Amino acid sequence: xxxxxxxxxxxxxxxxxxxxxxxxxxxxxxxxxxxxxxxxxxxxxxxxxxxxxxxxxxxxxxxxxxxxxxxxxxxxxxxxxxxxxxxxxxxxxxxxxxxxxxxxxxxxxxxxxxxxxxxxxxxxxxxxxxxxxxxxxxxxxx
Numbered sequence: 228x229x230x231x232x233x234x235x236x237x238x239x240x241x242x243x244x245x246x247x248x249x250x251x252x253x254x255x256x257x258x259x260x261x262x263x264x265x266x267x268x269x270x271x272x273x274x275x276x277x278x279x280x281x282x283x284x285x286x287x288x289x290x291x292x293x294x295x296x297x298x299x300x301x302x303x304x305x306x307x308x309x310x311x312x313x314x315x316x317x318x319x320x321x322x323x324x325x326x327x328x329x330x331x332x333x334x335x336x337x338x339x340x341x342x343x344x345x346x347x348x349x350x351x352x353x354x355x356x357x358x359x360x361x362x363x364x365x366x367x368x369x
Contacts, residue, residue: 242332242349248356249274261285268293268357275354280305290354292316299353311353315339315346329353338365 242248249266256263256278266275275290283306290299294316301311308329313321319341327333329352337346349359 242351242356245332245351248351249354253279266290266354270357274357275299275352288353292355293357293360298355301353315342317342332356334359 250269251264251266254263254265255261260281262279262282264275264277264279265273266277268274270293272293272295273291274293275288277284277288278286280286284303285305286303288299288301288303289297292298296316296318297314299311299313302309313324315321321337324337325333325335327335327350332349332351335348335350338344339346343365345363345365347359347361349356
């Protein structure tokens with residue numbers, strides 16, 4: 228007689244409902260067919276600002292750190308990403324930022340070698356998820 232017992236424990240995803248990650252408001256724009264979408268962190272500050280045309284990301288999209296510094300600048304054409312740049316809090320460009328799918332959540336780990344820092348955060352739709360950003364000194368110097 229064989230008994231097969233599964234001891235796998237599944238932890239629920241910490242971000243099981245992506246729609247609750249940010250508070251989103253959409254405002255009409257002066258130009259016909261355009262709207263301005265603003266995402267806010269639940270703590271209050273602005274997380275991102277995106278121009279929409281006929282419901283699609285079009286032209287500029289900017290996102291911010293919880294502390295207010297610019298994190299990402301992207302250019303879209305009818306929901307197609309044309310180019311994007313990511314920035315450290317001090318304004319320096321983050322080189323070789325990993326390629327990510329905007330519809331999924333990713334855990335990003337960056338090494339700022341000029342500041343000898345390790346920076347980690349969770350990313351969704353070009354925005355840092357509130358409470359996930361951590362910065363620490365890199366103790367693994369060679």
